[in-house]
Amino acid sequence: MARLNENYLKLPGSYLFAEIAKRVAVFKSENPHADVISLGIGDVTKPLVLSVVEAIRKAADEMGNEKTFRGYGPEQGYDFLAEKIIRHDYNSRGIELSRDEVFISDGAKSDTANFQEIFGQDNTVAVTDPVYPVYVDSNAMAGRLGDYDSSTGKWTNLVYLPCTADNGFVPALPDKKVDIIYLCYPNNPTGTVLTKEQLKVWVDYARENKAVILFDAAYEAYVTEKDIPHSIYEVEGAKDVAVEFRSFSKIAAFTGTRCAYTVVPKSVVAYTQKGEAVSLNKLWNRRQTTKFNGTPYIVQRGAEAVYSEEGQKQIREVISYYMENAKIIRSGIESLGLSVYGGINAPYIWLKTPAGYDSWQFFDKLLKEAFVVGTPGVGFGPSGQGYLRLTAFGSRENTEKAIERIKNLKF
């Protein structure tokens, strides 16, 4: 009799964005003429830049010609892209990486979800709270998190690191020893960042405790302040304890085109029961060569074009456009007297709901009175209760219109 993985049955049923979509659909059906603006889901709206489109077209032509056709590519990605990543994203910041420390993939969602596979069952996992749900769900599916307690919204074996206005969104070191730590900076959903010194506390912790940091830097291109690290490897000692996830989704509109990469320095290790250290690079390479067959050639050529002079100029313009939206959202919310976080080094704005409103109540108020869709903070974890996320990825016109409407709300 085929048995299922019963950990799947422990996952809470209703998914955040599905619930949002449902409420929006109900509202729209009851108010067919309402001009609803979404500042909710973290998807971009500006198209692929011209350099990328041209590179994909050229690559498609190559694939249609017997002389230049490419079949199976390396599971780890093509050298032409990996070399540009290393030079542009790391060497430029004084970080050295070798070619085989970079793994190109179809997305940071896949990589952050799959990476836990190479760890044993008997690890204690820690996540910041609120958090991108994929880190949690993938570990829950693997059976590492115990049971989900719907009264607290917490998994029994997961260590939550609260990040709220009370601690300035800087997670404190955990009381109990943890082995695997997920950090995402610039942070989704709060839009907050850590300085190099604040990040170093975690690197030092990992070194002392032989823990591993899984660092999601998908939003690094939105960092505008000079002293905020783009990569965890800017922190001394991080190359011995940290894996870094990066993505072209938010920096170059690849959400529907799918390309990302993961850096696994050879010096990062995990241990056998007997205490023997094994390089995670070797294990991840085995995972990828066994279960993945590479990112499409045409997509990798598109990603390569992001690094051309023209490509850089084009994506920088788009990022500036979104960050101008972020400013508009921040100052609009501030003018209401509400507390607002993020939006300076990230495309996400995290606002404290006014007194008397929890996350979903404020979501409903925005939807029903301003026709604006946000994301309830509690959907990202228990410490997100009383917050709401707005994103800067809309058009200027919609962003301005949405903020004008929110400004007219009465609390």
Next chain:
Amino acid sequence: MARLNENYLKLPGSYLFAEIAKRVAVFKSENPHADVISLGIGDVTKPLVLSVVEAIRKAADEMGNEKTFRGYGPEQGYDFLAEKIIRHDYNSRGIELSRDEVFISDGAKSDTANFQEIFGQDNTVAVTDPVYPVYVDSNAMAGRLGDYDSSTGKWTNLVYLPCTADNGFVPALPDKKVDIIYLCYPNNPTGTVLTKEQLKVWVDYARENKAVILFDAAYEAYVTEKDIPHSIYEVEGAKDVAVEFRSFSKIAAFTGTRCAYTVVPKSVVAYTQKGEAVSLNKLWNRRQTTKFNGTPYIVQRGAEAVYSEEGQKQIREVISYYMENAKIIRSGIESLGLSVYGGINAPYIWLKTPAGYDSWQFFDKLLKEAFVVGTPGVGFGPSGQGYLRLTAFGSRENTEKAIERIKNLKF
């Protein structure tokens, strides 16, 4: 202390195609003027057909335009492609499927590797032997297969179903009860097929034992004989027990472009410890929505073009070309008096090595005396010993030249 998944350390070190590449490299360095022809790795050589290239170019243009840009797509793939798959590949054979029973992905390698995740640890897995290594390695990584015994080349908890000339490459039902059965037809590596009646034996077994069949049909487009099923759902009752994997890799040169799909009928179930049946469709949907972010839009548009009238004509020409190669290989090997299998409904030819040669010895003889690279059968499993695989995916010129050289060998 971060602990690793120690199942990874049990995997045998040297990978088949890496070992082949090493031997070929040594030979070439010692014989720099030898014109080595590879009929080894199962990669295609003909380019994407024109319809596909044009569709990708058009989709790239859409992605560069704000009005037609697409961000995150459905994790299960776009309706435009899924509907064509259902109509063309299933309805045409009298098989009904609903839209949400088809999951589009980046490859059958990923899907066949990842699918085991939704099953519990306590399942007994069976594979035909020889076999595509991904089914075995992905279950070994998950800890379902016990230990690898290098003296036998077998995993202690895996049930092997030998397929050799002795049983006409038709696997017999296992002695002990199994829960998950991997079948691949047309078969990689042997190129053999099962009739509907032979496949029905397995469907009946699965129904009686509440087992699940994971059916890899990546080569179905190469079936030329009328009574050979293209899909397991042509067999009565299969929709209750079988999941089917399909791919655009070998039928439309997508090995480097990455698109595939998996059919999970809602009626296929696995059981909880308490004996409650749960639909695999629901579990796989949860897996994909949590750990995967969809196949690139431009790639799905390329795959859609395969189903246009022009696209079908173009890919059929390529398949016929490869199957003509298969004929040349088959008849060439037969003329040597060797036993040869496959190559009629599949692009793979499986030959019995002459007396006195094991798989690797014959591989070396072909390489050193005919400058031809095959794949040693034993690399696909213990029952592959004494066989060698040749593929029909080369150019006509190289295929003819390789066979002429093999014909001149003395055994």
